Amino acid sequence: MPEGIRCSDAEREQVRSALYAAAGEGRLTMDEVEDRLARREQHRYRHELASLTADLPAPEPSTPEGWRQILAAAGAALAAEIAALRGRRRLLIALTVLIGLLTTAAIVAGALHGFGPDGFEGHEPGALDHGHGG
Numbered sequence: 001m002p003e004g005i006r007c008s009d010a011e012r013e014q015v016r017s018a019l020y021a022a023a024g025e026g027r028l029t030m031d032e033v034e035d036r037l038a039r040r041e042q043h044r045y046r047h048e049l050a051s052l053t054a055d056l057p058a059p060e061p062s063t064p065e066g067w068r069q070i071l072a073a074a075g076a077a078l079a080a081e082i083a084a085l086r087g088r089r090r091l092l093i094a095l096t097v098l099i100g101l102l103t104t105a106a107i108v109a110g111a112l113h114g115f116g117p118d119g120f121e122g123h124e125p126g127a128l129d130h131g132h133g134g
Contacts, residue, residue, distance in 0.1 A: 007049045015040055017080065018053050024079025027056060 022028045036052045
């Protein structure tokens with residue numbers, strides 16, 4: 001009987017991630033996320049767990065490549081973290097740290113790869129043109 005299958009900790013974690021991602025996309029409020037997370041801990045079976053995300057769209061199957069994959073993963077993590085933050089002070093601290101990290105990453109990437117008309121595309125780490133004319 002499929003409804004009698006118990007859910008695992010990994011499946012509960014997938015639901016948590018999906019709820020935070022939905023909040024980051026503006027599909028759920030933090031109150032809704034907290035309510036569903038509380039119910040998640042009470043559910044024991046897969047069909048009960050599935051009811052917590054039944055009204056949310058399924059994750060998109062496409063996988064970005066290269067730098068886009070890294071940026072997509074960072075963006076998803078950031079959306080989940082911002083959705084989880086409470087209070088303006090923690091949000092301000094998180095945004096300040098994020099801006100500092102992104103600025104540092106941009107400086108390092110520019111120094112290592114340079115910026116061309118295609119952005120980062122076509123630039124591989126270690127493939128620097130030193131321009132020595134001899």
